Amino acid sequence: MTSNSPLPRRAALVVGSATLLVLAYAGPAAADIPVHWSDPAPVPVLRDLLIFIGIPLLITACICAAIYLPGIIRGESVAPAGAHTDDQWFGGRRATAELEPSAAARVADETESARDTGGASGTW
DSSP states (O other): OOOOOSHHHHHHHHHHHHHHHHHHHHTGGGOOOOTTSOOOOOOOHHHHHIIIIIHHHHHHHHHHHHHHHHHHHHTOOOSGGGOOSTTSOSSOOOOHHHHSOOHHHHHHHHHHHHHOOSSSOOOO
16 A cells, blocks of 8 residues: 655655755865965964963963952952851860950940840840
């Protein structure tokens, strides 16, 4: 039994046309170098690496230096979000005298709490 569907004929026509079109445009690409053109020497691989990897790395290093060096020279923190490490125990626990609030701070806290008459409030 033979199928009378136009689908196989259309598919063959599209694929064949596309193939012929590609081959027709590929012909001039196979042409030889014109007679009067120069034949340059091949470029060394190291030069390509320096151009395509070295120059972008140099530009990146210059941008990072332009961003971070002024802050480092001023003594600012360059950690993300300005994070400081003062709160961490790198050398072990500190003496309890350093951790307790000063006497003046305790007196100020007591006088503030004496003035409070109640209700929800918070102080820092």
